[in-house]
Amino acid sequence: MDSSTIKARKSVRTFNDRPIPDELMAKLEDFTKHDTNPFGVPITFKFLDRKRDGVSSPVIVGANTYVAAKYHRQEDAELGFGYSFERFVLLATSLGLGTVWLAATIDRKAFERALGVGADEVMPAVTPLGYAADKRSVCETLMRKNMRSDERAPFESLFFRGDFDHPLGEGEAGGLLEPLQTVRWSPSATNKQPWRLVLDGEKVHFYEHKTKGYARESTGDIQKVDMGIAACHFQIAVQDAGFEGTFVKSDPGIAAPEATDYVTTFVISN
Ligand SMILES: Cc1cc2nc3c(=O)[nH]c(=O)nc-3n(C[C@H](O)[C@H](O)[C@H](O)COP(=O)(O)O)c2cc1C
Known part of the structure; x- marks a missing residue:
């Protein structure tokens, strides 16, 4: 893998x-x-x-x-x-x-x-x-078209530098460009792409941007499942890029936009 x-x-x-x-x-x-x-x-x-x-x-x-x-x-x-x-x-x-x-x-x-x-x-x-x-x-062709499954939101609308006021351009991502692209191309429920990542030194904070009406009793918080998928892609790609690191829960207290909740942090150790 x-x-x-x-x-x-x-x-x-x-x-x-x-x-x-x-x-x-x-x-x-x-x-x-x-x-x-x-x-x-x-x-x-x-x-x-x-x-x-x-x-x-x-x-x-x-x-x-x-x-x-x-x-x-x-x-x-x-x-x-x-x-x-x-x-x-x-x-x-x-x-x-x-x-x-x-x-x-x-x-x-x-x-x-x-x-x-x-x-x-x-x-x-x-x-x-x-x-x-x-x-x-x-049916599948129509579904893909309706959900724009071959597209993803622009890089700089998903990834940030230091805080949510500074969108991260692809050119600024350095060695993390590939891991961030694998997050961007993750599958997500109805292709809503809830992941928002903030680069903060050797830390990468993961936030969930919640779509209204998604948390349901039968499925749990399905967009938090999407966050787990993104975390999986990020860790695999980070290792491929020659870095190591671990996930820790340590909310940095960065002011986040509405309906955007802190989830986890990946700390790069080398
Ligand atoms: C948690 C989750 C739930 C999903 N639920 C459905 C579903 O109920 N029915 C469906 O046809 N596709 C479902 N999908 C697939 C998404 O629609 C698909 O991943 C998205 O449109 C992006 O397309 P891609 O996977 O080909 O990149 C789900 C995806 C995820 C991650």
Whole structure:
């Protein structure tokens, strides 16, 4: 898993009928047993079969396998979920398989039943797993167009220097340009891109810019899951760029715009 896998990933909603080879399934299943995240949130994965488990999504064509996952409610659980589930998505991508994060357009009750979600647990999202068809369905093509899935917000509207009054241009990002681009190209729920990052010396502060109406009981704070995905991309790309570092929770108290909450800080140690 590296930055090239992150760049290669795109959501896949239309699959062909080629089965997933057993050795790939074994690799993926093994990964889910050991997948960890820097936020210390245990994630339980389960592989599901469309027919056997009665799970489906109205936007997916041709997939027979799904992967669902859940967490126990705890602080920053969404962050850990986003990080861990995205690592799984990237592994699948590196093995040539297609995936798409699905939080809303699923038969949620059927997935929760098949996964076995307890009263104190949350299943934010699932993904189908399989080989991408040569041609996208009409539904998928329209969805991508409506959500502008091939586009992202301008770099300087997402990243800042010192505080939120100073937008960061691509030319000012130095060695962090590539890690920031991998954050920018992260997948997010309805492509809302809630991540805002402030560069502050050797620290990079992550903020969540909340879209109205997104926090829901069944999915938890889905945009905080998006933040976990961004954290995953950032850490992989930072390591690729030759830096090391860790996530810590240490709010710098920078004045943030409306509906923008501090989430975590990545501290670069070399
Ligand atoms: C947390 C999360 C939830 C998502 N939920 C759905 C969903 O319910 N249905 C769907 O079709 N796509 C869903 N998506 C996929 C996004 O629409 C997609 O990532 C975005 O449009 C960007 O496109 P890309 O992944 O091809 O870069 C979700 C993505 C994330 C990260």
